[in-house]
Structures are given as structure tokens and as C-alpha cells.
Amino acid sequence: MATMKDISKKANVSLSTVSAVINQSAYVSPALTNRVMQAIKELNYKPNAVARSLKKKRTNTVGVIVSNLSNPFYPPLIEGIEDVSFNNNFNVILCNVSNGHKKILTYLELMLEKQVDGLLLANIANSEDLNEVEKSGLKYVLINRKPSFYDKNFVGVNNPLSSELAVNHLVRQGYKRIAFLGGDLGINTARERKAGFMSCMTLNGLDIDPMLIFDGEYSLESGYTNVKKMIEQVEVLPEAICTASDIIAFGVIKGLRDSGIRVPEDISVIGNDNNSFSENFLVPLSSIDHSTYDMGKISMEFLLEMIKEKDETRARQIILTPSLVVRESCGYKKNKIDKLY
Amino acid sequence: MATMKDISKKANVSLSTVSAVINQSAYVSPALTNRVMQAIKELNYKPNAVARSLKKKRTNTVGVIVSNLSNPFYPPLIEGIEDVSFNNNFNVILCNVSNGHKKILTYLELMLEKQVDGLLLANIANSEDLNEVEKSGLKYVLINRKPSFYDKNFVGVNNPLSSELAVNHLVRQGYKRIAFLGGDLGINTARERKAGFMSCMTLNGLDIDPMLIFDGEYSLESGYTNVKKMIEQVEVLPEAICTASDIIAFGVIKGLRDSGIRVPEDISVIGNDNNSFSENFLVPLSSIDHSTYDMGKISMEFLLEMIKEKDETRARQIILTPSLVVRESCGYKKNKIDKLY
DNA sequence: GTGAAAGCGCTAACAC
DNA sequence: GTGTTAGCGCTTTCAC
Numbered sequence: 117m118a119t120m121k122d123i124s125k126k127a128n129v130s131l132s133t134v135s136a137v138i139n140q141s142a143y144v145s146p147a148l149t150n151r152v153m154q155a156i157k158e159l160n161y162k163p164n165a166v167a168r169s170l171k172k173k174r175t176n177t178v179g180v181i182v183s184n185l186s187n188p189f190y191p192p193l194i195e196g197i198e199d200v201s202f203n204n205n206f207n208v209i210l211c212n213v214s215n216g217h218k219k220i221l222t223y224l225e226l227m228l229e230k231q232v233d234g235l236l237l238a239n240i241a242n243s244e245d246l247n248e249v250e251k252s253g254l255k256y257v258l259i260n261r262k263p264s265f266y267d268k269n270f271v272g273v274n275n276p277l278s279s280e281l282a283v284n285h286l287v288r289q290g291y292k293r294i295a296f297l298g299g300d301l302g303i304n305t306a307r308e309r310k311a312g313f314m315s316c317m318t319l320n321g322l323d324i325d326p327m328l329i330f331d332g333e334y335s336l337e338s339g340y341t342n343v344k345k346m347i348e349q350v351e352v353l354p355e356a357i358c359t360a361s362d363i364i365a366f367g368v369i370k371g372l373r374d375s376g377i378r379v380p381e382d383i384s385v386i387g388n389d390n391n392s393f394s395e396n397f398l399v400p401l402s403s404i405d406h407s408t409y410d411m412g413k414i415s416m417e418f419l420l421e422m423i424k425e426k427d428e429t430r431a432r433q434i435i436l437t438p439s440l441v442v443r444e445s446c447g448y449k450k451n452k453i454d455k456l457y
Numbered sequence: 458m459a460t461m462k463d464i465s466k467k468a469n470v471s472l473s474t475v476s477a478v479i480n481q482s483a484y485v486s487p488a489l490t491n492r493v494m495q496a497i498k499e500l501n502y503k504p505n506a507v508a509r510s511l512k513k514k515r516t517n518t519v520g521v522i523v524s525n526l527s528n529p530f531y532p533p534l535i536e537g538i539e540d541v542s543f544n545n546n547f548n549v550i551l552c553n554v555s556n557g558h559k560k561i562l563t564y565l566e567l568m569l570e571k572q573v574d575g576l577l578l579a580n581i582a583n584s585e586d587l588n589e590v591e592k593s594g595l596k597y598v599l600i601n602r603k604p605s606f607y608d609k610n611f612v613g614v615n616n617p618l619s620s621e622l623a624v625n626h627l628v629r630q631g632y633k634r635i636a637f638l639g640g641d642l643g644i645n646t647a648r649e650r651k652a653g654f655m656s657c658m659t660l661n662g663l664d665i666d667p668m669l670i671f672d673g674e675y676s677l678e679s680g681y682t683n684v685k686k687m688i689e690q691v692e693v694l695p696e697a698i699c700t701a702s703d704i705i706a707f708g709v710i711k712g713l714r715d716s717g718i719r720v721p722e723d724i725s726v727i728g729n730d731n732n733s734f735s736e737n738f739l740v741p742l743s744s745i746d747h748s749t750y751d752m753g754k755i756s757m758e759f760l761l762e763m764i765k766e767k768d769e770t771r772a773r774q775i776i777l778t779p780s781l782v783v784r785e786s787c788g789y790k791k792n793k794i795d796k797l798y
Numbered sequence: 799g800t801g802a803a804a805g806c807g808c809t810a811a812c813a814c
Numbered sequence: 815g816t817g818t819t820a821g822c823g824c825t826t827t828c829a830c
Contacts, residue, residue, distance in 0.1 A: 130801040165570040167823035169507045170806050185532045195526050198553045210551045212539045229506040396738055460807055471817040508807035511822050
């Protein structure tokens with residue numbers, strides 16, 4: 117690999133002149149510029165980013181920590197992150213921590229050693245982990261989940277609103293007896309989505325039957341077992357089921373099918389977060405879109421801003437607005453009243 | 458950030474002693490070792506990987522170039538790659554080139570500048586691009602796709618066999634009139650899967666109706682339009698459709714449904730590559746599993762081996778064996794003859 | 799405008 | 815065994 121030194125020799129100029137033309141950091145006479153360019157061409161010179169990073173204390177690299185790549189939530193998120201990175205000459209180091217607390221810490225250390233300029237943490241909201249991140253002094257932004265009372269560097273979605281959109285859709289379809297199958301209340305998104313459901317039911321003047329409210333996890337299994345439990349325990353089944361995530365809805369639909377209950381003919385089901393599986397799920401799932409690609413894009417833009425400003429950027433939260441996606445799982449029919457909204 | 462120099466001062470030893478204890482590269486007396494360790498703790502010292510890389514000309518970083526993260530093929534592949542990387546103290550720079558020829562070249566340049574130790578190229582088999590990779594002098598391994606006559610650094614699956622597994626399954630279900638909806642014959646996997654289909658049909662003594670053979674693309678749209686074409690053109694529909702990929706099968710099933718044809722009641726459909734959507738697709742799709750996670754794992758292990766051996770590793774191809782996954786799209790019923798195999 | 803030189807943080811010869 | 819030193823490839827004062 118040719119180095120700047122080689123170029124300077126070949127072009128018969130000093131190192132700093134070479135640097136100046138490469139970085140356009142100072143005026144260099146056309147004659148010299150040409151000679152340098154020529155030499156670069158001939159020797160097929162490529163700047164060594166490692167050396168540059170060492171000197172500039174900037175690597176143009178960010179770490180992206182995700183909890184489980186196979187979760188369909190991530191691909192669009194990462195695409196958003198990657199697009200912005202690419203356009204800004206940044207690279208993304210992917211850290212898949214598959215819910216391993218220890219792996220997070222190891223990765224954090226590694227990122228520190230590699231001198232990344234910043235960190236993106238998707239769905240990593242354990243305050244213990246976050247403490248470590250804070251201690252590291254790295255710039256970072258949280259994506260999607262956050263600890264209670266956390267009030268900075270965050271990009272997420274309006275979770276209460278997402279549930280409201282779901283409930284209102286169900287109500288417009290004429291359903292009154294509506295169940296809610298939620299996630300882990302240790303996670304802010306699950307709390308907020310549940311709260312949104314509750315308040316929107318009330319707003320619509322609808323009763324909330326405690327027998328129809330379940331907490332659980334963001335997993336297919338959770339939706340499955342909870343809906344089975346509901347079928348078993350409840351005297352009269354709900355007309356519709358509102359869930360805290362598509363993946364829960366998947367479990368719900370599987371559970372209902374197993375019990376010979378059809379969706380949407382017998383019971384309607386709506387998801388929340390519109391993942392890429394939903395369009396073609398056993399029953400195309402109506403859901404609430406969280407514009408995950410944009411979430412990635414905006415997070416990375418946010419982080420870049422923090423990296424570029426030397427003085428502390430003031431804390432900020434960016435809350436995206438979700439939107440309803442109507443498919444088949446709520447018995448939507450064309451020309452129905454929903455059209456009016 | 459504390460540096461080795463700080464440590465050496467604090468511990469009152471020389472730089473090389475510090476380096477020796479950190480890298481365990483030479484014997485250091487317990488007394489000094491202790492003092493150094495102590496200082497490292499107190500100053501919360503972390504080695505600077507950038508400086509180390511500059512010196513050692515090794516970054517412990519590989520670039521992974523994929524064509525489109527949202528393709529469900531990638532997440533498990535990348536998880537496999539990432540797991541091996543992590544266990545070997547390597548980092549993965551993710552390059553999502555979304556089929557952009559120019560983006561590949563730019564990324565290649567970037568990876569070169571960042572001094573990555575190697576490259577993993579998934580489904581990048583354009584020989585023009587590959588030439589550039591070769592020219593770069595970087596170590597690399599190709600994943601899944603390769604140019605014709607390419608005979609080194611490759612990890613893929615036995616494509617002809619994958620089709621044979623599919624055809625044999627169909628045949629065991631009693632189907633004789635079988636269609637094939639393939640991919641782009643410019644891609645080796647598509648050619649090989651088609652060839653596997655043809656030969657296996659012949660082996661089974663079955664006629665191949667040219668009207669039932671379609672080439673296309675690895676996309677839902679391709680499956681959709683081709684099956685529509687088939688429905689329109691053909692006098693008597695096939696009993697089963699063999700496809701070159703799950704994503705094509707998805708399009709096929711959608712197209713059939715649109716035409717009021719049920720799967721598997723009227724026509725059976727089998728996929729090929731068993732992506733993560735397939736289990737829960739409109740109709741749970743029978744498919745051929747390519748063990749994509751292992752593919753990622755093995756590729757990265759392969760690359761690491763190449764990186765670690767200074768002398769050229771002899772070229773090698775690793776071809777994984779696919780396996781049948783039976784779900785519902787071929788009308789599989791428990792206790793049917795298939796059980797015997 | 800151009801060049802010389804110091805130094806980023808680390809490793810590895812080579813003395814001692 | 816331990817310390818001194820040169821140098822990885824680059825950027826950036828600071829003279830000229």
C-alpha cells in the first residue's frame with residue numbers, strides 16, 4: 117500500500133502539501149496539485165483511515181447495538197441507520213447482543229477500545245447497562261425503548277397514540293367488547309401502549325373487562341398462552357383483541373386458530389408496530405405502523421449532530437407519530453364506515 | 458482517556474513493561490505486574506485499538522456486504538457471522554448495498570481505507586464487482602452466490618439437491634404434473650435449482666411440460682406474475698408448483714389465491730430456502746432449509762482462517778446440505794406415506 | 799503557498 | 815527481566 121510519503125516523493129513535494137491536496141485543507145498551486153493527483157493515481161494511493169483516526173481522534177464509525185437481529189423490527193431500522201451513515205461517510209459496527217447482559221458490557225468495552233464516535237442503542241433500556249454507557253462518556257442515542265424518567269437522546273414512537281389508533285379502528289368497526297394483550301410492563305413501550313388502550317376505551321365510553329386484560333411479553337408465545345388462558349377463563353369472548361405488538365398478535369391468532377376460532381370472522385385482532393411479516397401473515401394483520409426505517413434514519417441523524425457539535429447538544433426526545441394500516445384481521449370491508457375517517 | 462504512558466508513569470515502569478503485561482508478550486515479575494495492573498484499574502485504562510491497529514496492521518474488523526437487509530435471508534446469516542466474530546474478538550462493519558453497483562464500489566474503497574482484515578460478500582456475484590475485490594487484494598469469501606466457473610473462497614448450499622428434495626417430496630405426495638417457477642438464470646443458484654428440478658423430474662420418470670416452466674426473478678412479484686401467466690396460458694393446471702425460493706412461492710400463492718385457487722387444496726406449492734417468514738405465511742409454506750445461520754458461521758470461520766494464515770490458504774468451496782421442511786402448503790397430512798422416508 | 803517536524807498511542811527490536 | 819527508542823501513516827502547527 118502506497119503511503120503519503122510515497123506520494124510526496126513521487127510528486128516531489130512535502131508531506132504537508134500532499135495532505136493539503138487530499139484534504140483540501142489549504143490552498144495548493146494548480147501545478148503542485150496536479151503533480152500530487154498524478155502520483156495518487158499512479159500509485160493507486162488510498163488514505164489510511166486508521167492512521168487518520170489516530171491523529172484526529174475520530175473514527176467516523178458508530179456502534180449499533182441491537183438485541184436480536186432476527187426480530188423483524190430491526191432490518192428496516194438498521195437500513196435507516198445505514199443509509200444515513202453511508203451518506204455521511206460513517207461506518208456501522210453491528211453488535212447483536214441477543215439479550216445477553218454480559219455481551220452488552222463486552223461490546224461496550226470493545227466499542228470504547230475501537231474509539232467509535234458514538235453509539236446507537238435499540239431496545240436497550242436496562243438502566244444498569246445504561247449506567248455503563250453513561251460512564252463510558254460516549255455519545256449515544258436510545259431507540260424505541262427507554263427507562264422511566266429518562267429524558268434525553270431518545271427517538272421513539274408515540275405509544276399511547278398507537279393504541280388509540282388501534283382502539284378507534286376497532287370501535288369504528290362496531291366492536292365494543294375489546295380485549296388487550298400486552299407486553300412486559302417493565303418496558304416503557306408496553307406500559308404506554310396499555311395506558312393508551314385503557315384511556316381510549318374510556319374515552320369511547322366502553323367498559324374494560326379486567327378478565328380481558330393481560331400482561332405478558334413481546335413474543336409469539338406470550339400471545340399464544342395468554343389468549344389460550346383467556347379462552348379458558350372467560351365466559352363470553354371478546355369481539356376484538358387489541359395487542360401491544362404484531363408478534364403478540366401472531367401468537368394470538370395462532371392460539372385462536374388452535375381453538376377453532378376464526379380471525380376475523382369470529383374475533384378481530386389488531387397488532388401494533390406493523391412488522392414486515394404482518395402483511396403476509398396467516399391472516400394479513402391490521403396494525404399500527406411505527407415508520408421504523410425513519411426511526412433509524414432520524415436516530416443516526418441525531419447522533420451525527422451530537423458527534424459534530426463539540427459542546428454538549430441539549431437533550432432532546434423525538435417522538436414519531438404512528439399510523440393505522442388496515443388489512444384483513446379486523447374484518448375490514450371496503451365501503452365500510454372506516455372509509456369516512 | 459488514559460494512555461499506556463500514563464500507566465507507565467503511575468506504575469513507575471517503562472512503556473514496554475506495560476505493553477508486556479497487557480499483551481502477556483513477555484515475562485514480567487509479579488511485583489511489576491501488580492503495580493501495572495493496579496495503575497490500569499485506577500486510571501480505568503483501555504487500550505486504544507486504533508493505535509494498536511496502526512502498528513500491527515491488523516484491525517480485527519471485517520466488512521460484511523449484503524445486498525438488501527430486508528430480505529429475510531440475511532438476519533440469520535448475519536447472526537451466524539456476528540457470533541463467530543464476537544467470539545474471536547472481531548467486529549463486523551455492515552455494508553448494505555441494496556443492489557447498488559456504485560455503492561458496492563464506494564464501500565469497497567471505504568473498507569480498504571479502514572484497513573479491514575477481510576470481506577464477506579453475500580449474494581454479490583457480479584464478476585465486475587468481484588474483479589474489484591480481487592484487485593483490492595483483500596481476503597474475502599463469497600456467500601451463497603458465485604460467478605460461473607468460480608472455484609475458491611465460497612460457502613453455499615447444494616442447490617440442485619435442494620430442488621430434488623422438493624420434487625421428491627411432491628412426488629411422494631402423489632403429484633405428477635409439476636410446474637417450476639424459477640429465478641434469474643443469470644444467477645448460479647437459479648440455474649442450479651432449475652437444473653436440479655429438471656433432472657429430478659426425469660429421474661422420477663415424469664414429463665416436463667415446457668408450458669409449466671418459467672424463469673423470473675427472486676421476488677414476490679415475479680412469482681405472482683408468472684403464476685398468473687401460467688393460469689392464463691395453460692390448458693390444464695399443474696397439481697403442484699415447485700419454486701426456486703420462498704419469496705417466489707409467496708408470490709405464487711398470492712397469485713393463485715387471487716384467481717380463486719386454494720393452496721394446498723387445489724394446487725400444492727413448495728418453496729426453497731425456508732426463510733423466516735415461511736412458517737407463518739398465509740399458508741405455512743413447505744420448503745427446503747438452507748441452514749443460513751450455519752452458512753454465516755462457517756463463512757466467518759473460513760475468513761478468519763484465511764486472515765490468520767499468512768501464506769495463501771488453498772482455495773476451497775464449502776457446500777452445505779439442505780433439508781426438507783414439511784408444513785402445510787403441499788397438503789401434507791400426518792400418517793401419510795411421507796412419514797416412511 | 800510550501801515544507802519541516804512533532805506527535806497521536808501503541809508495538810517490537812534491541813540494548814542493558 | 816526491564817527500559818529506550820524507532821516508527822506505523824497521518825495531521826497540523828509553525829517557520830520560511
